[in-house]
Amino acid sequence: MSHFARRWQRPEVIQAIFDQISDAIFLYDEHLHLVGVNPSGERLLGTNADDMLGKPCWALFDVVASESSDDVPTGDAQSEALPHGAVTLLLPNGLERRVILRNIELRDESGRLEGVVTTAADLSGQSESLSVNEFARRSLEEWARKSKVTIPPKRTAMILAGALLLILVAAIALSRSLSHGRTPTSEEAQRTLEKQKRTEIARFNAMTPAQHLERAKLALRSGASADTIADGLRHLKAIKVSAPESSRARTLERDLNRVQNLAAARSLIDSASNGEVREGVDKLKRAAGILEQYPGDKDAAKLAGDLRSTAEQFAIRSPEGFASAETKLVEFTWERGGFGTVMIANFTIRNESPIDIANPKLQCDRATEDGVVLDQNDGTAYGIIRAHSTARIANVNMGFLSAETGSAKHTKTNCEIVGLRLASEAEGFSSSR
Secondary structure, eight states, X not given: OHHHHHHHTSHHHHHHHHHHOSSEEEEEETTSBEEEXXXXXXXXXXXXXXXXXXXXXXXXXXXXXXXXXXXXXXXXXXXXXXXXXXXXXXXXXXXXXXXXXXXXXXXXXXXXXXXXXXXXXXXXXXXXXXXXXXXXXXXXXXXXXXXXXXXXXXXXXXXXXXXXXXXXXXXXXXXXXXXXXXOOOHHHHHHHHHHHHHHHHHHHHHOOHHHHHHHHHGGGSTTOOHHXXXXXXXXXXXXXXXXXXXXXXXXXXXXXXXXXXXHHHHHHHHHHTTSOHHHHHHHHHHHHHHHTTSTTOHHHXXXXXXXXXXHHHHHHHOHHHHHHHHEEEXXXXXXEETTTTEEEEEEEEEEOSSSOEEEEEEEEEEEETTOOEEEEEEEEOOSEEOTXXXXXEEEEEEEEOOHHHHXXXXXXXXXEEEEEEEHHHHHHHHHHO
C-alpha cells in the first residue's frame, strides 16, 4: 500500500482528479470557511471559485429542502452545521438542484479539527466524467491489474474507502499549500477583510426571524460576555414588528437589556474602589441609578448590597473625602450660649449616600469682610442620618468664641462637614457604653 499511497499523493494526480471527477468537492478550514473548490463545485453552484473562497459554509448552500439519509455520514459535533444527506439547493440563478452531501472531518493527532471535506453528488442529471467513488474504483482495478495483485472482494470496499479519504486528505493539503504558499500583500489582505465583512453582512441579512431569535438566546447563557450580549441585541433588533416572533423578541430584548445593565452596574461597583474617593463615589451613584430600574429584582438587590459595602469601605478609609462627596450641609443657624461665650449651632444635613451615617463632624469659621478669620470652631453633631434622607441636628456645642468675635461689627460664618462615622459603628459604640 506504500506505493499506492505515494501514487495518490502526487500533486499532478490530485490536480487531475480535481479536473475530471463530476462530484463537487468543497474544502473547509477549521472555522468552516471555504479554502478550496474543484471545477465541478463551480459548475454545481454556477459561481466562480474566487467569489466563493473565504466564505463560511452557510453562505454557500441555500438549502430549501432536506431528506433524511441513514447511509450518509453527518460528521462530528463541530461540523454538524454543514448540511448533509439528500438536500435540495437553491442556486444563485433561481433554479433548484437535488444533491447528496457527504462531510468528512480531518483532525490532527490531538483530535483538534483541522478541516472538513464535503463532496456533493448531483442527482439532477448525469455527467460524462467520473464520480469520486467510480474514479477510485477504476483506478484501483487498473493498479491491481498492472501490479498483478489480487484483492479479495471483501477488502475492496475498505480499500476504496481508504483511497477516497487519502484523496481528500491530499486535496485539502494541496489546497492549503496553494492558499498559504506566499504572504498576501496589504491590498490583498484588505480585499479579503472587506470580502469577509460583506459575507458576514449578507449572512446576517439572510437570516430568518427564528434564526435571529436562536442566536440572541445564546447571550442569556451564564457568563456571557458584553460583546455576546450586544450581538444578541443586534439580532433581536433585526426582527421586524410584523414577524410572528416579534413578541418573543421584545421579551427577550428586555431580558438582555436587564442582563446588560446589571453587568454594567457590576463593572462600576468593582472598579469604584480602584480610584480616588470622589471618582469612586461617582461610579457608585451611576451604578445606583441603574439598579433603581429593577425594584424587587434579586440580582439587583445583591448588587445593591455590594454597592453599600463599597460605600462603607470609602467612609471608613477616607471619612473626610466621603463626607465631602456624599453629604451636604443644607442649612445652619447659630446663637451665643453660656453667657455669650459659646457657639451653639443647628444643622440640617442631607445624606446622599446609600449607607446610614452618624455623628458628622463640622467646622465653622467666622471671619471679617476682609477675610480675617476670628474664630474656628469644631464640633460633632451627634445623631444618625439615614441613606438618601435629610435630618436636622440641633443645639450642637461648637466651643468657645474668641473676644474678637464679640467686638467685630460685621462678620461672616461658613460651616462645612469634615468627617463622619458609619451609623452601625455609632450604634454599636452607644450600645456598649
